[in-house]
Amino acid sequence: MLQRLVELAQYTSNQFRALLGELDIRQSAGRTGACFDNAAAESFFAVLKAEIGTTVRETRAHARQDVFRWIAEHYNRERLHSTIGYITPYQARVRCHQRLDLAA
Structure with missing residues (x-):
């Protein structure tokens, strides 16, 4: 297939x-003619492939587990992202929630 x-x-x-x-x-x-629509997704998958490799896992479950672990542990909590001021997505989320709590 x-x-x-x-x-x-x-x-x-x-x-x-x-x-x-x-x-x-x-x-x-x-959308047609909007080449930047998928830029964030393309960038994410390029980083994923570069950092965990393209090794074929033993099972689909193993592959899913490796990808989930990489996203949850490294990408969201350790890797610095230039587009959000060189902080992690987790730190950005915490800051956003703190601002929302203060506004409420």
Whole structure:
């Protein structure tokens, strides 16, 4: 099945969409002519691949566990993000909630 996905070059083709439906996968696409729609997601996945690698895990469950651990422990709590002032997403969330509590 995965090979069939790779072979279909037109991601908007009816065949591609039908195969996604068979695999219970929801397709995501940005607006036409808006190249920055998926920039954040593309950046995230590039970092994910660079930092945990593209090693094939023993099972899908192992892969999900590795990705979840990386997001929960490293990406959200340790990795500094330039777009939010070189703090972690966790720190940004705490600051936001503190401001909301003060405003209430």
